[in-house]
Amino acid sequence: MKAVSGILLMADLASILQQHNLRKTKFRIELLQLFSETTSSLTAEEIKKRVGKTNDKVTIYRALDAFEKSGLIHKVPDKSNLTRYAMCHTNCSAHAHIDNHAHFICTECNETFCMDEIEVPKMKQHGDFQIKTSNLTLEGNCPKCI
Amino acid sequence: MKAVSGILLMADLASILQQHNLRKTKFRIELLQLFSETTSSLTAEEIKKRVGKTNDKVTIYRALDAFEKSGLIHKVPDKSNLTRYAMCHTNCSAHAHIDNHAHFICTECNETFCMDEIEVPKMKQHGDFQIKTSNLTLEGNCPKCI
DNA sequence: TAATAAACGCAACTCAGTTGCTTTAATGTG
DNA sequence: CACATTAAAGCAACTGAGTTGCGTTTATTA
Structure with a gap:
């Protein structure tokens, strides 16, 4: 598979x-393309808005489920009660640096941004905890919503 | 407030x-005691089970809300659709909620741990983005699940 | 091109969390 | 202590993300 x-x-x-x-x-x-274009995470609602067609929500949820089971996407931890998904950049390409930066979520417009300049502190071990993945998510207002 | x-x-x-x-x-x-005894995070459902009395769920949710607003506890990012809360072991208040530590989620048992020692890179502004909250989530195996 | 199974789409459902409103009880003051 | 005040509790009804069941459509494969 090609780098994403x-x-x-x-x-x-x-x-x-x-x-x-x-x-x-x-x-x-269309959904796969949307994920490949989106550097950060997406919710089912965001997908519904961005995908042109008026697709049934069940179709979206089942597609997300299928994609996750196939390892194409994965759930992302979130403080709200929404399930967020992101593309597995690490699994899908050799470019490990891709998910090594922070993601910004605007609490107003829910848009997600890639903060390429902000690096995620990487560590493999902390005490007896074995760390496999790290995720730095920033929330606030984007330039449009200030 | 004393350290908890x-x-x-x-x-x-x-x-x-x-x-x-x-x-x-x-x-x-009782609720505050439960949080002070619990090193990982709790959901409303877990609280309902652990607190002896058969309290109304609304009472639990409103207490959690009040505790969070007061800075006693804070929401913890989670992959499921449940809201998890953990006690602020550091000094928090309604004015300055200090929740700048990382959270560890075990991918085996789904338990969440507050990593008080690992600080989240704090920043208020990045370019034209106004950052209100930062979240560093680590995933892997906890000591029990290695 | 017909068989078949995956994916779609609609309706109805589940369940965590919320809202409105009334009642109970903790706190502060005289 | 008695009373006024207001936070907290409790009940019912609601919301909204996500799920389930089932019949229909469509991509695949033989």
Whole structure:
């Protein structure tokens, strides 16, 4: 599978689905593209807004579930009661640096931003805790919503 | 307020509530004690089970809300759709809520731990982004699940 | 192109958390 | 202590994210 450092071609997206035993439906290709374009996390509601078609929420939830089971995306911890998903950049490419920066979520417009300049403190071990992944999430107001 | 590094005496619990302009009701003293005894985070459901009395869920939610506003406890990021709360072991107040430590989530047992020693890089501004809260979440295996 | 199973879509449901409003009880003052 | 005040408790009804069941559509494969 190709590195997911930006927008993927339609052909790549389709073949990624195929490689994960998922059918190449119009919606799932669109959804995968959305995730490949989005450096931070997404909620089902955000997906519904961004994907042009008026898809049923059940379709979205089942697609997210299927994508997660296939290892394409993963749940992201959140303080609200919303489930957030993000693309597995580390698993899907050799570019480990991609998820090594902070993510900013605007509490007004819910837009998510990639803070490339802010690095996440990386550590593997802390006491008897074995750390596998680290996540630095910043919340507040984006330039548009101040 | 004293550091809450272990089990507190009934008198301490009551005075802590008083200092935060919260009334010393039987339930809230019990709830505060439960938090002081618990090193990891708690959900409303877990609280309902552990607190002896059959309290209304609304009472629990409102107490959690009041405790959070007073800086006694804070929300903890979680991957499920449950809201988790943990006690602020550091000095927190309504004015300056200090919650700048990392949280560790065990991917095996789903238990959440406050890593008081690991500080979250604090910043208020980054470019045109106004940062209100920062969240550093670590995932992996806790000592029990290695 | 027909068979088949995955994905879609609709309706109805679950369940954590919320809101409104009334009652109870903690606290402060005389 | 008695009373006034107001936070907290308690009940009912609601909200909204996410789920389940089931019939229909469509991508795949033989």
